[in-house]
Amino acid sequence: MEVVAYYRVSTGAQEKSGLGLEAQVDYVHSAARQQGWKVVAEYTETVSGTIAPQDRPECKKALAHGLPVLVAKLDRIGRDVGHIAELMKRTSLKVATMPLADNFQLHLFAALAEQERSFIASRTRDALAALKARADDGDVASIEKLARRAGALVMGRTQANRDKASKAILERVTTWTESVRDPIDLCIRKGATTLQQVADCLNDKGIGTSRGGEWSSMQVSRVMKSLSLSFPL
Structure with a gap:
């Protein structure tokens, strides 16, 4: 065909x-x-x-x-x-x-995917609300730590700055995590059956971690869990 x-x-x-x-x-x-x-x-x-x-x-x-x-x-x-x-x-x-x-089945998958995106958006809003609550309680250090890990710094400690920083952090982390979904999935489809094999596959492809370094099995495990990816049974 x-x-x-x-x-x-x-x-x-x-x-x-x-x-x-x-x-x-x-x-x-x-x-x-x-x-x-x-x-x-x-x-x-x-x-x-x-x-x-x-x-x-x-x-x-x-x-x-x-x-x-x-x-x-x-x-x-x-x-x-x-x-x-x-x-x-x-x-x-x-x-x-x-x-x-077939087309009918794909239509169903599309509907389910749209619902899942709605759930993810809801979970993201919940996570942002949790960060805001912690900031309101004075736990600015945790937000600053997340910001540094995401490659950003919290400028000032006003409520407005904390809200902007926490939202930017969540968006940045989510975007990066989604960007490695397909490469990890492809490594698994090509025969990787262990976390270390996935790490080696990503490193061989020149795909860096969020900090630009090489992958370890522990990092792969955390990202796969976040993306709900698993090895076939």
């Missing part, structure tokens, strides 16, 4: 790092080999997932082929269930991480 590959990176940081794109290409070509699909064209663009697929220049080109569109993960084509449902009226969608799923 012939397919058209579509890759999307959502920010300038992802575009410059190449990690987001590299992982997507790896997913797509691995799935194509395993399923016997022939990738006849590939399109890449940097655009927010909030923009409907039909309104993206490169995605339009992919759809114009009239062939199934293959993406690395469902959120690369879109994060809005409505957008995905509209797209499925025009083409057959294939997802590298779920190669056997």
